[in-house]
Amino acid sequence: MGESDEHIPAAEKLASDIESLQFFQTQEHPCSYIKEQSASTLFLNPKQKIDTALYSQLAEYGFRRSGTHIYKPMCAHCDACIPIRIPSDSFTASRQQKRTWRRNQDLAISIVKSIDTDEHYALYEAYINARHQDGDMYPASQEQFRSFLTSEWKSTRYYEFREAGRLVAVSVADVMDNGIAAVYSYYSPTLAKRSLGSFIVLFLIEQAKTVNLPAVYLGYWIKSCQKMSYKSSYRPLEIQNGAQWLRVL
Numbered sequence: 032m033g034e035s036d037e038h039i040p041a042a043e044k045l046a047s048d049i050e051s052l053q054f055f056q057t058q059e060h061p062c063s064y065i066k067e068q069s070a071s072t073l074f075l076n077p078k079q080k081i082d083t084a085l086y087s088q089l090a091e092y093g094f095r096r097s098g099t100h101i102y103k104p105m106c107a108h109c110d111a112c113i114p115i116r117i118p119s120d121s122f123t124a125s126r127q128q129k130r131t132w133r134r135n136q137d138l139a140i141s142i143v144k145s146i147d148t149d150e151h152y153a154l155y156e157a158y159i160n161a162r163h164q165d166g167d168m169y170p171a172s173q174e175q176f177r178s179f180l181t182s183e184w185k186s187t188r189y190y191e192f193r194e195a196g197r198l199v200a201v202s203v204a205d206v207m208d209n210g211i212a213a214v215y216s217y218y219s220p221t222l223a224k225r226s227l228g229s230f231i232v233l234f235l236i237e238q239a240k241t242v243n244l245p246a247v248y249l250g251y252w253i254k255s256c257q258k259m260s261y262k263s264s265y266r267p268l269e270i271q272n273g274a275q276w277l278r279v280l
Contacts, residue, residue, distance in 0.1 A: 052079060056105055063167050064256045065111060073105035083186045087208035093271040095250050096205060096214060099182045104251065112251040114271035116210065117232075118278070119239035119246055121267055128233060128264070135230045138200075139193045146189050147181045150198055154217060155180075161220035180215060190234070192218070192227070200227045204235055210246035211239045229261065236265075 053076040062070040075081075075089070077099065086101070093114030094103045104112040124132065152173055159171035168175065180203050192200035200218035204211050213235055218227035235247045246269070252262045262268075268280040 052076070059107070062106075062109075064253050064259075065109070068109055068111075069106070070104065070109070071106050073103045075101040081184075083208055086186060086205070087210075090207055090209065090212060090248055091271075091276075092274070093251075095248075096184075096212065098178045098180075111253045111255065113253070114248075114250070115252045115262060116246040116248045116269050116271075116276065117236060117265045118267060118269060119210070119236050119244065122236050123266060124233065125264065125266070128229065131226045131229050132233050135192075135225055135227070137194070138230075139196075140234070141191050141193075143189045143191050145181065146201060146203070147177060151201060152176050154198055154201065154219065158217040158220055187214070190231075192231070194222075199225075200231060202231045202235065204238075206242070206244070207248075210244045210248055211235050212248040213250065229264075232265065 054073050055076065057072045057074070059069040059071050062068040075094070079101075081101065086096070089101055092103070094101050095114075096102075103114075106112075155176050156171040159168050163169050168179075184205060186205045186207060188202075188204050188206055190202040190204065191198060192202075199222055200216065202216045203214040205214055213232065216228060216231045218231070232247070232249070239245070239247050249262050249265075251259075252270075253259050263280065266280050267278050269276040269278050
């Protein structure tokens with residue numbers, strides 16, 4: 032991702048307690064989600080020391096993590112990427128979500144220290160190559176996998192989901208002061224009936240409730256993007272607007 036030389040004044044982007052941070056903005060490039068649209072990304076200076084408290088503050092303003100980068104879409108002519116989160120305490124599962132939850136109760140779930148293994152990469156590769164052939168992550172590679180998901184953060188949890196010992200799904204999530212950020216999930220593309228992607232979100236909501244965290248951060252939602260439509264099925268849902276989160280569904 033190409034950098035411009037322009038320094039983005041942090042005071043215009045964040046609250047006063049973190050306004051001294053330095054941000055940079057990428058040059059415009061083709062958008063990965065909306066055809067014939069250009070995109071640009073605001074990202075935190077990679078040299079900035081990050082702890083859980085600062086990461087949590089940045090999440091309040093719609094920032095996300097990809098590998099070691101903290102970023103937020105900042106496009107000149109488009110505001111389609113909307114940061115969203117699920118308030119865990121007031122979440123109410125739909126009938127379909129309740130069925131998905133029951134359907135996956137046979138899975139063994141555990142936290143592991145690392146996913147940098149052949150077994151995990153094989154599942155990731157199968158998922159990317161089956162589900163995201165039209166995206167910029169295709170084709171999968173081990174270098175991409177490691178830089179994207181295996182970065183060591185104190186707040187990161189790697190959740191494994193196994194069916195009779197076989198790895199079928201993985202959730203990479205960051206446990207922050209103000210919630211759990213769903214960084215990325217990958218799962219077996221041959222087990223569609225399990226709705227593993229939906230089950231992982233439900234699992235993270237339950238995790239947030241267990242440790243008394245108020246929200247699960249799902250990243251960005253784009254109304255016109257079919258692959259993101261699942262995010263609007265969780266109710267209630269909140270969107271980020273400046274320094275506030277507004278309940279919309």
